[in-house]
Amino acid sequence: DQQVKQNSPSLSVQEGRISILNCDYTNSMFDYFLWYKKYPAEGPTFLISISSIKDKNEDGRFTVFLNKSAKHLSLHIVPSQPGDSAVYFCAASATGQGGSEKLVFGKGTKLTVNP
């Protein structure tokens, strides 16, 4: 049973436009969410995170929105650049459980930004 779902395997956008990547989760114990970007032959690179006490976090061109009632989060990239082309992973953790705060990942969305 997948606890973190990224239902779009791929997304293609034009340079300069907005990219919106979506992520849904099922475990209500998750209280910390992260987005990672991965280029081929490299490890995932941390992009941005959000705690469940917030509904928005912004860092430059990247904004993450969290809708706890819908168990949904999204990553907005504005404006999109060709260098943003990569696989984006959504990840979640339950930090308050006294356990390992392991990250649970979705399967990823491959973003292609066309010049």
Add this chain to the structure above:
Amino acid sequence: ETGVTQSPTHLIKTRGQQVTLRCSSQSGHNTVSWYQQALGQGPQFIFQYYREEENGRGNFPPRFSGLQFPNYSSELNVNALELDDSALYLCASSSQTGTEAFFGQGTRLTVV
């Protein structure tokens, strides 16, 4: 500040053999986690080490084991390799449990 480094980058092993993968954590980080990423999947948590003790384990059999050393570097050992163990193995370090994890470039393991 050095990042997370893993060795080797690629490895080919025969079914039934044993393998050891290594990870040097980022400077100042005392927590190391290992993940397995199969083709087309997201990374899956194997286990985590905090101050040289195992601090949580995912749904992996006991033939997956690990160590963390006093300098916070870590090893992942896999015994009795199976074909399905072929994957990218990622190491991630963080400064304390619950904060952002920073990943190494991974070790691509192929079991034939």
